[in-house]
Amino acid sequence: MSAPTATPSPARHPILRALRTAPASVALVAILLIVGVAGGGLWTPALEQEWFPAIAYGLPALEEGRWWTPITGTFFVASPWVYVPTLLSVAGMVFVEMRRGSRVAMLYFGFGQLFAIFAAAAFLMIGQLLPWPWAQELAQVLDVGPSGGTMACIAAAVGLFAAPWRQRGWVIVFVYAAISLFLLGELADVEHAFAIALVLMVDRSFRIQRTTIREQRLIAFVSILALGVIQILTLLLPTDGPFGPTAPLEGPWLDVAIDAAVILLVARGLRLGRGWAWVLTLIWSAVNLLLALTLVVLFVIAPADMHETYGDPDVSFATSVLWALFFVYLLMVRRAFRARRGKRLGAAAGASSDEVKNLIRADGGGTLSWMATWEGLRYLRTGEGIVPFQERLGVAIALADPLGPAASIPASVEEFVRRTEGEGLIPCFFSCGTPTRDAMPAGWRSLVIADDTIVDLEGLAFTGKSWSYVRQALNRGARDGMTFRLTTLGAEPWGVRQQLRAISESWVGDKGLPEMRFTLGTLQEAEDPEVRLALAISPSGDVDGFLSWLPVFGPGGVHRGWTLDLMRRRDGGFGPVMEYLIGSSARDFAEEGAELMSLSGAPLAHEARPEEGVIAQLLGELSQSLEPVYGFRSLHRFKTKFNPRYEPIHLLYRDEGDLTRIAAGLTRAFLPDATLRQFAAAGVDMIRRD
Known part of the structure; x- marks a missing residue:
């Protein structure tokens, strides 16, 4: 007699598991799909339906008294293809719901959606009173979709990330918002910007001055590269943002070329925290701002002549705003850019191997401490202790536990991290024991690499x-x-x-x-x-x-x-x-x-x-x-x-973002004399044996 077949537990079914962990998010997806089927939006654009003006939100709907539209318009989607990004954007709500519960997730979604709709309407109501064609045109537009609420949930989810991914996530959100608002300029882009602003005000999770020096440099590096990419894309692609529409290749290509050259010059220096790169970037940001102001004056005085000689200034105005924001950021984190080129860490008061041996004899050490006396290591004095390390490919690899009294290990770890990051290096501790692991800075990761x-x-x-x-x-x-x-x-x-x-x-x-x-x-x-x-x-x-x-x-x-x-x-x-x-x-x-x-x-x-x-x-x-x-x-x-x-x-x-560089540095530390040919031959040998 055969044994009865075990019936899978219903709780393990993916749909039931999703209902248990994120019921509000699942309900939102279900409502969007049901409404899409009932209204035909899954196969026919809602914009082409007769009932669209009755359910769509926007400034015209509110001015005409259709107060219900912020609710009804939330659950429709403009076009069939938009369902894909819309449903994917619910992932932010799922994350918030799993971390903070359904009630909090629904509050972020609901208030984010309503605030985005009403704030955008108020902004355009004022903007249309000005001689601003973009605002006047957008003030007549109706829209549908839950993107304001889902964007608020995405921003809230980023605020829940562990450091340093939280600040990196915010940079990505800001770059997306800047590109979409200044270069695309749709009503949804305005709503997204207000939704993000709301979460920033409520959560206050973007506190760049409380991050590490290395993180501030990394954000500066990524931001200036993003600026360069944005300028190149706006030159090659059509845009239609707050500063007006542009056609491909009609922008100031000479300005973009010069900006790109400057960005390539200073980017690596910003990543390494070089003072000269910070100063040069500040100067060039100021130049961009002054250029924008000068262009405004000249286009007001002689618009026809300026269009003929300069081209379309809209891209310059948009990117100048981004340069201004970057200028403010650099001023906020100015202390991160004090590293000096050519300064050799530990060289000013370096220790000799005999001093290291005497310190080990005096205060003891771990099973790997004697390796600190080997050739090829440098030493950083840290108060009562010494940290032996190698610098490889921009990574400062501390070997084993810091030397000195056991009570000095936390101070040595802190000093080593501060000094190495100050010099633009990536710090790590390799082959260290539990005492050093227990003294590692908050937010650091540990990985067992051997026993x-x-x-x-x-x-x-x-x-x-x-x-x-x-x-x-x-x-x-x-x-x-x-x-x-x-x-x-x-x-x-x-x-x-x-x-x-x-x-x-x-x-x-x-x-x-x-x-x-x-x-x-x-x-x-x-x-x-x-x-x-x-x-x-x-x-x-x-x-x-x-x-x-x-x-x-x-x-x-x-x-x-x-x-x-x-x-x-x-x-x-x-x-x-x-x-x-x-x-x-x-x-x-x-x-x-x-x-x-x-x-x-x-x-x-x-x-x-x-x-x-x-x-x-x-x-x-x-x-x-x-x-x-x-x-x-x-x-x-x-x-x-x-x-x-x-x-x-x-x-x-x-964090995990350092592991690629650390792996490369460790490879070179273990095999300092290996050639590229030897690495390739070893790789081929491993493939053959597999």
Whole structure:
């Protein structure tokens, strides 16, 4: 007898789920579609229907006493094709409803729609009294549709975004409103502008002066590029805004060309916070405003002559308003543009590697802190601490946790972020621990990129089934006459050092890419007398494998333990040499009184859980792609033989918009000497192996 088939829960049906989470939005969509079917608007434009004047809103309807039209006109759509953007625009209401409830969403929609209609009517009622053809023409127009309410909901939804996406969303909304109002100038565009203004006044969620310096620069960069695009589009396409209609290529092409050249000159400088770019942009904005005022005077004095010599000035007037708004914005965020070209972060009072070593010995550090003494790092002094970092492709990558007393970590993090952003760099913390993660600024994101594998050495005994691999390697090593030696590179004779170099070069030669750096050391780092080597010597005197161990200090110069760095083996040598070396090292470290032994974290080998988000899942896929080249996951599985406990290793960053640049910077930090050809060859190799 077959088992009964399980019936899907009704709550899982998409329509029922939407009704439960956003009933008001679903009801609005349903009403729009029902009205579209009943009135025929889904296949015949409402503008062509006989009943259109009776239900459409606008200044003429209100002047003639049709008070009901703001209600009735809301649920009709002007043309069949307009249903697509109209229904898509309800997404803003859905977002608000899911975040703040149906009542709040309906209030935003209802008040936004009515305010947009009545405010636009009042504006046009006054505008038609002036010698303003655009306002006089628009004052006679009737319209239908819920776009005022849905635009208010979109603006409200943007106000609910987390920083910094909230300010970026507002910039997009402003750009859309400016383009549609100044260059298209339909009645709906006027209503959208008033709906956005209403939400701005109510929510007060656009507070640009409270954002970070880097965000203010980014908005300036995007805004000036948008200005350039708008000017080019208005030159190439017809427009019909408040300043009058224009035909393609009839605008002031010379002005547009000069503006575009200036924009290209200053855009990158604004993004980096350069003072010269800010000053030049202010000057050019003022020039645009003065030009607009001059044109107004000249066109009033001699309109025919000016039209013949200058062309249509409407685009210049419209874009001058945008330049004026941008001018005001630059003044508001003037403190963001104080970075100086050529200033090298940390150079004024830089620390030496010896000072860094002394600080680690004095105050202790994490399992990766000794990497801060390696070549290629720079140091930023932060009060009681030091932050080691590399600058790669405009990204300041802080390595591991800030050095110094544990209580100074929050101040060091804050100082590093402030200084790097002040210099136009993107800050991030790579391979840091939980203390730094807990001290990260508000709104920052953390991503687990690896798990530090730590073996506690107190009471270590290789007993039980879980230690069988290690016991077998140690026993076999004793039978085969292997010799284990803890030493330093400088203490070994020339012949042994040459063997170590040969083994290492053979390992690197098998890779399509050069030996990785940054958090992965080489024999150069192993020359440090504080770094210990673990050697496996065969009965014939050959080195079959070796490890390098970085010191882990506690406060007061106490050796707390050791961190694994290099792992190299000779081809054809002792089979379980790595298990033998790590097991022998752990035994000797435990006898010396060390507390822990870190096997480090294999990059990109962390098993992401569903709750860690999409980016963590993408890193997992990247790890699978890189597995044939570097074997991160295989290394992680190997380390499980030593029964470690795991501590998360984090990447800290401001927001997802930085990840592309951070990824590029980390790639160059890990592979500083790799060529484009080597990257391409490695990519082809990964594709073939997949």
